[in-house]
Amino acid sequence: MNTDASRNDLVKRGNSTLGVAAVLLAAGALLGALLGALALFEAFAVTDAVAGLSIARWFGVLLAGLGVALLGVGATSRAGLVRSEPDRTAGPVAGVAFSLVGLVIGGLLASQTLGFGTLWPIGALIVGAVALLLTVYPRGDLGATLPSGLLSLFTGIVVATGVIAPGWSWSPIPGSFTLPGDIAVPLLAIVVGFLVAWMAARAYGGFGTQGKQASAYLLVSASAAGMLALLVVLVSYIVVRGWAPMTEGVKWGLFWANWTYFYVPPIHRYVVIDGPVLWFHWPFVMNGHALLNDVNGIMPAIVGTVWLVLGAIVFAVPLGVGAAVFLTEYAGQSRFTQLVEVSTNGLWSTPSIVYGLFGWAFLVPRLGNGFSILSGQLVLGFMLLPLVIITSREALTSVPNAYRDASAALGVGKWETIKSVVLPAAMPGVTTGIILGIGRIAGETAPILLVAAGSPFPSDAPNVLTSFQLSATPPFVTNDALLQATSALPYQLYAVITAGVNKNAGLAWGTALVLLLVVLSFYAIGIASRIYFRKRLEA
Amino acid sequence: MSDSSTTETAEDEQPTTTTTTAGETVEEVQDEWIEYDFDGPAKFSATDLNVWYGDDHALHDITIDIPENSVTALIGPSGCGKSTFLRCLNRMNDRIKAARVEGSVELDGEEIYQEGVDLVELRKRVGQVFQSPNPFPKSIRDNIAYGPRKHGDINTGLLARLLGGDDREREEELVERCLRGAALWEEVSDRLDDNALGLSGGQQQRLCIARALAVDPEVILMDEPASALDPIATSKIEDLVEDLAEEYTVVIVTHNMQQAARISDQTAVFLTGGHLVEYGDTDQIFENPQSQRVEDYITGKFG
Numbered sequence: 001m002n003t004d005a006s007r008n009d010l011v012k013r014g015n016s017t018l019g020v021a022a023v024l025l026a027a028g029a030l031l032g033a034l035l036g037a038l039a040l041f042e043a044f045a046v047t048d049a050v051a052g053l054s055i056a057r058w059f060g061v062l063l064a065g066l067g068v069a070l071l072g073v074g075a076t077s078r079a080g081l082v083r084s085e086p087d088r089t090a091g092p093v094a095g096v097a098f099s100l101v102g103l104v105i106g107g108l109l110a111s112q113t114l115g116f117g118t119l120w121p122i123g124a125l126i127v128g129a130v131a132l133l134l135t136v137y138p139r140g141d142l143g144a145t146l147p148s149g150l151l152s153l154f155t156g157i158v159v160a161t162g163v164i165a166p167g168w169s170w171s172p173i174p175g176s177f178t179l180p181g182d183i184a185v186p187l188l189a190i191v192v193g194f195l196v197a198w199m200a201a202r203a204y205g206g207f208g209t210q211g212k213q214a215s216a217y218l219l220v221s222a223s224a225a226g227m228l229a230l231l232v233v234l235v236s237y238i239v240v241r242g243w244a245p246m247t248e249g250v251k252w253g254l255f256w257a258n259w260t261y262f263y264v265p266p267i268h269r270y271v272v273i274d275g276p277v278l279w280f281h282w283p284f285v286m287n288g289h290a291l292l293n294d295v296n297g298i299m300p301a302i303v304g305t306v307w308l309v310l311g312a313i314v315f316a317v318p319l320g321v322g323a324a325v326f327l328t329e330y331a332g333q334s335r336f337t338q339l340v341e342v343s344t345n346g347l348w349s350t351p352s353i354v355y356g357l358f359g360w361a362f363l364v365p366r367l368g369n370g371f372s373i374l375s376g377q378l379v380l381g382f383m384l385l386p387l388v389i390i391t392s393r394e395a396l397t398s399v400p401n402a403y404r405d406a407s408a409a410l411g412v413g414k415w416e417t418i419k420s421v422v423l424p425a426a427m428p429g430v431t432t433g434i435i436l437g438i439g440r441i442a443g444e445t446a447p448i449l450l451v452a453a454g455s456p457f458p459s460d461a462p463n464v465l466t467s468f469q470l471s472a473t474p475p476f477v478t479n480d481a482l483l484q485a486t487s488a489l490p491y492q493l494y495a496v497i498t499a500g501v502n503k504n505a506g507l508a509w510g511t512a513l514v515l516l517l518v519v520l521s522f523y524a525i526g527i528a529s530r531i532y533f534r535k536r537l538e539a
Numbered sequence: 540m541s542d543s544s545t546t547e548t549a550e551d552e553q554p555t556t557t558t559t560t561a562g563e564t565v566e567e568v569q570d571e572w573i574e575y576d577f578d579g580p581a582k583f584s585a586t587d588l589n590v591w592y593g594d595d596h597a598l599h600d601i602t603i604d605i606p607e608n609s610v611t612a613l614i615g616p617s618g619c620g621k622s623t624f625l626r627c628l629n630r631m632n633d634r635i636k637a638a639r640v641e642g643s644v645e646l647d648g649e650e651i652y653q654e655g656v657d658l659v660e661l662r663k664r665v666g667q668v669f670q671s672p673n674p675f676p677k678s679i680r681d682n683i684a685y686g687p688r689k690h691g692d693i694n695t696g697l698l699a700r701l702l703g704g705d706d707r708e709r710e711e712e713l714v715e716r717c718l719r720g721a722a723l724w725e726e727v728s729d730r731l732d733d734n735a736l737g738l739s740g741g742q743q744q745r746l747c748i749a750r751a752l753a754v755d756p757e758v759i760l761m762d763e764p765a766s767a768l769d770p771i772a773t774s775k776i777e778d779l780v781e782d783l784a785e786e787y788t789v790v791i792v793t794h795n796m797q798q799a800a801r802i803s804d805q806t807a808v809f810l811t812g813g814h815l816v817e818y819g820d821t822d823q824i825f826e827n828p829q830s831q832r833v834e835d836y837i838t839g840k841f842g
Binding site for chain 2: 403406413425
C-alpha cells in the first residue's frame with residue numbers, strides 16, 4: 001500500500017515554497033481587491049498618477065503580475081518542482097465559476113471588440129466552454145491556476161495598456177446605463193483579485209483537500225469581513241457627513257455664577273442658580289425650527305420619536321408578553337394556537353404602510369379626529385406586537401420544563417410558577433425581542449406619515465409630560481399633547497429629502513446621524529437590561 | 540438461562556398474569572407478600588392502580604402499602620413503570636396530558652384520586668426530588684424559601700416590610716434548618732446569596748432536597764436522585780436518605796440495586812410491562828426472593 005502514489009506525507013515539516021508563494025500571492029490579490037474597493041468609495045481617484053503612471057494602469061500591472069505569478073505557481077506544481085497534493089480535477093464549483101466568468105468575457109469580446117453583433121452568444125459559449133475545460137479537465141493544480149491566471153493576466157494587460165481606462169466608458173443600454181472606466185477598473189480589480197485569492201488559497205493548501213479547506217476558509221472569512229466592512233462604510237458615511245451639521249455651534253463650559261438665570265423650555269420657567277454652572281449648548285439637538293435661532297435644530301423631532309417609541313413599547317410589551325404566556329403556558333398545541341401562530345407571523349411580515357393605512361382610516365377619526373402622537377404610538381405598537389409575541393414565545397418555550405416540574409412538586413400553582421420562575425428565566429429572550437422591534441419601529445416613516453405627522457419642522461416639542469390633566473369626569477386623565485400631531489426623525493428626514501433643496505443636505509445627514517444615535521441609545525438600554533436579567537439567572 | 544415468558548389469560552383480556560419458569564403466576568407470588576406485614580401505619584396504600592399513556596398500558600393493577608417513616612425502594616429495569624408509580628403518589632402524572640390513572644391511592648387513609656383533592660395541599664405533603672438536579676436560577680436562599688413564600692408562610696415582600704410583618708428572621712431559621720436537614724449547611728452557609736447554579740451537581744441535588752423539606756412535607760419522593768452524580772456525591776445522598784427516614788416517609792426509585800439494598804427498609808420490584816412482581820423487606824427480597832424472575836433480575840441474569 002505504501003507504493004500508492006496518491007498517499008501523502010503524514011508529517012509535514014516547515015513552510016513549503018508553495019505555501020510561501022501562495023500566501024504572498026493571496027495577500028497581493030486581496031490588497032488589489034481592497035484598493036479597488038477604496039477607489040470605488042472614492043478614497044482616491046484612479047486618474048491620479050503615481051510614479052509617472054496613473055493608478056488605473058497600476059491596477060493593470062498588479063493584475064497582470066498576479067496572473068503571471070499564479071500561472072507560475074501552477075506550472076511548478078504540475079512539473080513536480082514543489083510538493084503539492086492536487087486532486088484529479090479542480091472540481092465542478094470552480095468549473096462553473098470560471099465558465100461563468102468566461103461566458104461574460106467571451107460575450108463582451110464578441111459583441112464589443114470583434115463586432116459579432118447578434119451572434120455574440122457564439123463567442124460567449126466558446127470562451128465559456130474553454131474556461132470550463134481548462135478548469136475541470138487538467139489535474140487539480142493546473143485546473144485551479146490556469147483559468148484564473150490567464151484571466152488575471154488578460155485583464156491586467158487590458159487595463160495596463162489603457163484599453164479600459166478612466167476615460168473609457170461603455171453604454172450597454174444607451175442613455176440609461178453607462179459604465180465609466182473609473183468604476184470599471186476598480187470593479188475588475190475587486191472581482192479578479194478575489195478569484196486569484198481564492199485560487200491562491202488552494203495553492204496554499206497544496207491544491208488537494210487541504211487546499212479546498214483553505215479556499216473555503218478564505219471565502220467565508222471574506223464574506224464576514226465584507227459584511228463588517230459594509231456596516232463600517234455605511235455608518236462612517238453617515239457619521240462623516242452628519243457630524244459637522246450635528247455639532248454646529250456646540251458650546252460648553254463651567255462658570256461660577258453668583259446670580260444667573262436661564263430659560264428651561266420644557267417647563268417654561270426661568271431657573272435661577274447661585275453657584276457653579278456647567279453650561280452646555282448643543283443647538284442641533286436642543287433647538288427647534290425658528291427664524292431667530294442661531295442654528296435650526298431638530299429637538300421636536302427627537303422628542304416626537306422618543307414618545308412614539310415609548311408609547312409603542314408601553315402598549316405592545318405587556319400585551320405581547322401576556323399573549324405569549326397564554327399561548328405557551330395555558331393553551332396547549334391545538335388548531336387555535338397554530339392559527340394564532342400563523343397570523344402572528346403574517347402580522348410581522350405585513351408592510352408598514354398597510355398598518356399606517358389602517359391607523360389612518362380607523363384610529364385617526366376616533367382619536368381626536370386628527371393626526372396625533374397617540375395614533376402613532378398605537379400603530380407602531382401594533383407593528384411591535386407580533387415580534388414581541390414571537391420572541392417571547394420562543395423565550396418561554398426554551399425555559400426548561402424541570403423548573404415548572406420543581407415548582408409544581410412544591411405545591412406552587414401555575415400562575416405563581418409563571419410569575420416567579422418562568423418569566424424571570426425568559427426575560428433575557430423577551431428583552432432581545434423588544435430590542436429588535438425598537439430598531440424597526442423607531443425608523444418607520446410610512447405609518448407616521450399617515451397617522452402622526454404634523455409640521456416636519458416645528459419650533460416646539462410636544463409637551464407630553466406636563467400636559468397630563470386630571471378631571472372629575474371620564475376619562476379622568478387627559479393629555480392634549482398626545483392628541484396633537486408631531487414630527488419624528490425619519491419623517492423629518494423624508495421631508496428634508498423630498499423638499500429637494502440641496503442646501504439642506506447637511507440637515508438631512510445630521511438628522512440621520514441623530515436618528516442612528518437615538519436607536520442606538522434604545523439598543524443600549526435594551527442590552528443593559530438584558531445583561532441585568534441574565535446576571536440574575538447566572539451563577 | 541431462565542425463560543421469562545408472558546402468557547395472556549382470556550379472562551379480562553389484560554396481560555395481568557405472568558408465568559415464570561418456576562411455574563408460579565404473579566397471583567400466586569402476590570399471595571405470599573400481599574400480606575406483607577409491617578409495624579406501624581401505612582402512609583400510602585395503592586389498590587388496583589392502573590396507568591395508561593395513550594394506548595400504552597404502563598402500570599398493571601398495582602396494590603401496595605407503604606409504611607410510614609421508612610425508606611421504600613422501587614427497583615426494576617428501564618420502562619417497568621417504577622417512576623410512573625412514583626408520580627402517581629403526588630399526582631404529578633396529571634401534568635402529562637396523555638396519562639390516565641385508574642384505581643385508588645390513599646394517603647393516610649384518604650383517597651387522593653377523587654373529586655376535590657387540593658393538589659397544592661397534596662404536593663405540600665408529598666414532596667419530590669427529581670432525577671437531575673433542578674434548582675431554580677435564583678440564590679440558594681431564594682431556592683429554599685421559594686415554597687414557603689409562595690404559600691404565604693413567610694412574607695418578606697416590600698408590603699410586609701412596610702407593615703412591619705417582616706418574616707426575615709424566620710426565613711433565616713428556615714433556610715438554616717433545611718440546609719442542615721439536607722447536610723448542606725456547612726458547605727454553603729457563607730454564600731447563601733450566591734446563585735444555586737454555581738453549586739456542584741451533588742450540592743445542587745441536596746439543595747433540591749432542602750427545598751423540598753422547606754414546605755414541611757410528610758413524604759419525600761425521589762426519582763433516581765443520584766443517577767446523575769458521581770460516587771462521592773451519591774454516598775452523601777444515600778446517607779442523607781437514611782437520616783431523612785427518621786422523620787419522613789421516603790419512597791425512592793433507583794436503577795442501582797446495591798443502592799436499594801444499602802438504604803431501603805423495604806423493596807418493591809417492578810418488572811417489564813408495568814407489573815409489581817414482588818414486595819417485602821429489603822433483606823428478604825435480596826437474600827431470598829420468592830419469585831424466580833426477581834431472583835434472576837437481582838442476580839443480574841435478566842433485566
